[in-house]
Amino acid sequence: MGCPQVRQHRWEKLKVLVLRRQLRAFCSGLFSDGKAIIVTLAGVGSFVSGLAALVPGVVIH
Numbered sequence: 001m002g003c004p005q006v007r008q009h010r011w012e013k014l015k016v017l018v019l020r021r022q023l024r025a026f027c028s029g030l031f032s033d034g035k036a037i038i039v040t041l042a043g044v045g046s047f048v049s050g051l052a053a054l055v056p057g058v059v060i061h
Contacts, residue, residue, distance in 0.1 A: 030040045 029036070031037055
């Protein structure tokens with residue numbers, strides 16, 4: 001089967017390749033047209049706003 005480090009390296013390369021494809025497919029749906037872009041940015045803004053409201057010290061004074 002070969003050296004354990006070589007097998008682990010091959011596994012890591014395969015995992016990164018699969019994750020990169022999944023991320024590309026996910027992001028292509030988020031930024032597909034104007035409406036999707038606005039909804040995505042509104043969602044990110046809401047998440048950041050909620051995070052700033054709940055976690056003390058996040059907002060810079």
